[in-house]
Amino acid sequence: MLKASDSPADGRAARWKEHNQQRRAEVVEAAVNAIEDEGIDVSVRRIAQRLNLPRPVVYRHFDGREDLDEQVRRRIVEMLLAELTPTLVPDGTLRDAIRHAVGTYLAWIDRHPRLHHFLITGSRDRQAVTSRAVTGARTTVAARIERLVAAGLDAHGLDADLARPTAFGMLGLVDAVVNGWHSGETEALTSTTLTGFLTTSLCSMLSGNARAVGIELDPDTPLRGLLGE
CATH class of the missing domain: 1.10.10.60 (Homeodomain-like)
Structure with a gap:
């Protein structure tokens, strides 16, 4: 029956x-x-x-063009994270790890400039800044960075409260520089040059903040050693 x-x-x-x-x-x-x-x-x-x-x-x-645009952004984010997420692991030196992650991100943008433009500006003057897909992607990447920073602080017996602002600070710096690069003001810079600039900037940021809490951080130290692994 x-x-x-x-x-x-x-x-x-x-x-x-x-x-x-x-x-x-x-x-x-x-x-x-x-x-x-x-x-x-x-x-x-x-x-x-x-x-x-x-x-x-x-x-x-x-449910209208806004819904379609959001689903498109969600798909673009999936494509980006499929390449970027595997780089957010403790491999090589701190400098190597940062260069690899930043370089992967910029290489993706080089291959998909219009998709990146769509993510940050939307279509027909629709703004993507409030997109759940974009916000979710930033949160996902920041969470992975936060866990690595927290592990490093814990390995030195320090409170991990600074891990989250450090992660979002790093991500914010990359976003601001990359979005400015694609705005047309600094297009003469190659992705390779920009990768080097961001790698140096992020290493300096981390070294300076580590020094402020009593840690001498050498960016050329193997990352697993910094994490106490």
């Missing part, structure tokens, strides 16, 4: 839900590709054309 949940109507509903989810994912992927090819102001009509769909069908799967 069939249960109520096994009725044909429930089966159709489940298949329709799966179809909608797949179509949403296809639209988001098409939007990401359209931004890569045409820029951040690409229209929904152009996105729909890539899928051979009428424009109203695209909107049927989202």
Whole structure:
């Protein structure tokens, strides 16, 4: 005997839900590709054309353009974190680890300048600064840095209260410099030059703050040693 949940109507509903989810994912992927090819102001009509769909069908799967933009930002963040997250591990010296993480981030931007532009400005003057996807990505990266800084402080018998502001301070410095770089004022700087500048700046920041709490921090010391591992 069939249960109520096994009725044909429930089966159709489940298949329709799966179809909608797949179509949403296809639209988001098409939007990401359209931004890569045409820029951040690409229209929904152009996105729909890539899928051979009428424009109203695209909107049927989202609560307006703002919702579509947010889902696109979420997908872009996933792409970025897939490359950046593996670099946030204690490997090599402190300087090496910072250079690797920063270099990976800037290399991603070099390959996807329009996607990065979309993350920080949105489309058609929509601002991405309040995006949950972007905010969540910053929090995720900051949390990983915070754990590393906390481990270093703990290894020296110090309170880890400064770990969180240190992590967000590092992230804020990188964001400000990189966003300024992409604003057009400093485009003459290569990503390699900027990676070196940010690596030196972050090492100096960490060394100075460590000295303030009685630690002499050499950025060329193996990171695992600094973490007491």
